[in-house]
Amino acid sequence: MKPFHTPGLRIGLISYRSNPHCGGQGVYIRHLSQALSDLGHRVEVIAGPPDPLVNPRVKLTMLDTLDLYNPQNLFRTPRIEELKDPVNLIEWLDISAMGYPEPMTFGMRVKRYMAGRTKRYDIIHDNQSLSYGILSLARDLPVTATIHHPMTVDRRLAVKATKSYYKKLKALRWYSFIGMQKRVARKIPSIITVSDSSKTDIAREFKIPESRFKTVPIGIDLDNFFPLDHVKKQPGRLIVTNSADTPLKGLYHLLHAVKGIIDEHRDVSLTIIGTPKKNGGIENLVKKLDLGRHIDFTGRIDHHRFVREYAKAQIAVVPSMYEGFGLPVGEAMACRVPVICTTGGALPEVAGDAAKLVPPGNAKALEKAIIELLDDEQQREELACRGYERVKTKFTWEKCAMGTAQVYQEVIRDYHGL
Template sequence: MRICLLSYRGNPYSGGQGIYIYYLSRELQKLGHEVHVLSGPPYPEVADGITVHKLESLNLYESTRRWWQEIPRLRNPLRLYEFLAVSLGTFPEPFTFSIRAYNHLRALMPEVKFDIIHDNQCLGWGVLLMKRLGVPVVATIHHPIPVDRRLALSQAKNLWDRFRLMRFYSFIGMQNRVSRNLDRIITVSENSAEDIHRILKVRRNVLRVILNGVDSDFFDNNGKFPKEPNSLIMVSSGNGHIKGLPFLLEALHKVRQEIPAKLTVVGNGSPDGEPTRLIRKHGLADAVTFTGKIDKDELARLYASTEIAVVPSLYEGFGLPAAEAMSCGLPIVSTNAGALPEVVGKDGKAGLLVPPADPDNLAAALKCLLLDKQLGSNMGNTGRQRVLENFSWRQTAVNTVRVYEELLDAHS
C-alpha cells in the first residue's frame, strides 16, 4: 500500500503530533508499506526509506525576521494571507498547509498514485478537496481543540485576553466542519472518541479508537543512572496553563514545607506569566529547572534519573508523557482529566490519580510517594508492565492499516 501522511507541523519536538508521525510512519514501513510524509516546518524526523515532501511556509511563529523583511516573500496570495492572518492574531497554519498539501498532491498524483491519504489533525479545507482526487482520506484527531479553547478562556484575565483567544482559535469552525465530512476518523482514546462525538458532532460509526504506542526499547528502566532524591519531572510541550503547571507549582510549594523536592519541567522554553509569578511568590527559583527543548536521549536520561513523573494536565487526549514515564519505570502522579485514567490505569497500581486544578490533593499524592519509596518502586514496575502489554507502536500501525483496508473496501 502506498500511504501519504499529512502533518502541518511534523517535528517530534513540536509536540505529540510529531512523535505520532515519526513512529507511525516507521512502523507502517516495517509492515511493508511505502510511506510518504507531507509536512510544513518544522519538518519531521523520519526513518530511512520514508519520503518526506517539505512544503514551504512563512513559519512566522519561529521567524526572527522583522515584518518588513517578509514583504519580498508575499507575492504568492497564500503567503500574503498567511502573513496577514498571523499579524491579526489568528492561527492560519491548518488552512494554509492543507491548501499547499492539496496543490502538491494534485501535481504529484499523475506520477505517484496513493492508496490512502492520512491527515494528522490538520483538518483544513484542503483535506476535503483531496477527496476529489479519488483517494480515500482518513484523519487522526488526537483530541477536540475546542477543549483547549474552553480551558484557555476559563483562565483569561480580562475581556481583551478573551478576545485574543477567540481570534486565535478561529480555525476551530473550519476543523469542525471538515471532521464531520470525513469517512473515517482515528482517535487515540475512548475519552477522545466520546468528546469528538459530543463536541464536534462526528458520527460514532466513523470513529475508530487506536491507542498510541511507546518506544519501550528506548524508554527503559535500565538502571544506568542514579536517582536524584526527591526529584520530580513534568513534560509539557504545550500551553503551561492547560498542562497544569501553575497547579503543580502550588503543590510543590506545599510539598517543600516537609520534603526538599525539586522539579524539572521539560518543554518549550522558560516560563512566563502565572508560572513566573508563582515561582517568585513561593521562592521556588532553586527548586524548579526549565530545560527548554531537549532531544529524546536527554529526555530518557532525565526520566531514568528522576523518582516521580507528574502529569497535572487539565485535559489530555492520550497523555504520551505519562506512558513514556511509565515505560521508564517511574510511578505517576496524574490528574484524572481526559484520557489519563485510560493510560495510567484506574486501579492505582501504576500511579495515583487526583482531580485536575487541585493543588492540595496533588501535593498529598506527591508526598505519599516521596515518603514511601517502596510503593513508588512497585508502581513503577507495574507501570512498565502496563506499557508493554497495552502501548505498542507496531500494534498502532497494524490497527491503522485495518482502518485503511476498511475504508478502501468501502470505496471499491
C-alpha cells in the same frame, strides 16, 4: 475489525506542523510513518516546518511555507516577493489579525502539491489539519484523518484561565480555525482517534456520531525510553516533562503543590524538561512562589539525558487538565518511574492501575498524592513495575501501525464500494 494482511499500500501522510522533539502530533508522525514502513507500506510524509526527522525509508516532502511560528524568527515580516503568492498573503493577513491560519493554508498548499499526483496514493491520512484543502482531495481518492483531541477543550481552558476581556477575545480569535475543523471533520467518513475518551469528547464537541470513529492507541518509543537501573534515585526529586505556559498542561497547579510541600518543611525538588516562556506565566509564578532554588528547567535535551533525568526522579508527575492520549505517562512508565497523573481526558486509559490518579486542576490533591507516594517506597516500586509491564504489552508503535492499516483497509474498501 478483521486483521490486515495486505502490505504495499501507498500512503500520503499529511502533517502541517510536526515538531519531532515535543508535542504528541510530531511524535505521532515520526513513529507512525516508520512503523507503517516497517510493515511493508510505502509512506510519503508531506509536511511543513520543522523537519519531522522521519526514517530514511520514509519519503519526506517538505512544502514551502512562511514558517511564521519558527521560534528563531517568530512572526517575522514576510518579503514582498513572498506575499505575491495568494496563500502566503492569506496566511499573513490572518496572522496579522491575531488568527491561526496555518491548518487552513497548509491544506491549500497540499491541494496545490497534489494536483496531478493523486494517482500515486491509495489513501491520504491527514494529521488533524482538518482543512478544506484536504477535504477536496476526497473527490479523487480515499481520505481519513486522525483527531488527537478536540481543540474546543484548549479554547475553553484558555478563555477560562484569564480574567482579561481582551485576552479572552484574543484566545477566541486564535482558535477561530476550529469552525473549519468541525465542518471538515463532519464530512470525513471514518476518523481515527487515539483513545476512547477522545472519541467520546470529539463526537460530542464536533457533533459527529461515535460510529464514525476508530480508536487506535498510539505507541511509546521503547528505543528511547527505558529504565536505567544503575542510576541512583535522588530523594524527593520529581520530574515533569511539560514547561508550557498553556493552561491545558496544568503546570501552574503542580507549582502550587510543590510550594505547599515545601511549606510543610519537606525536602523536594522539581525537574522540568524544557524552557519556560520568557516573562511568561510559569516563569513569573516560580518567582512569585519563591521556588527558584527548588526548580530546575533543563532546556532542550537529548534522549540520553532525558532518560537519565527520569532515572534520577522518584516520581513523575503529569498535571494536565486534559490529554487526548498522554505520552508523558507512557514515557515515564517505560522508564519504570512511578507516576502521579490527573484524570483529565484519556490519562486514566493510559495509566490504568499503574498510576496514582488525582482530579485535574487540584493543587491540594497533587500535594497530598506526592507526599503519600514519597513516603511509601513499596507503593512506588509496585506502580513502577506495573507501569513498565503495561507499556510493553499495550502501547507499541507496531500495534498502532497495524491498527491504523486496518482502518485504511476499511476506508479504501468503502470508498470503492467493495
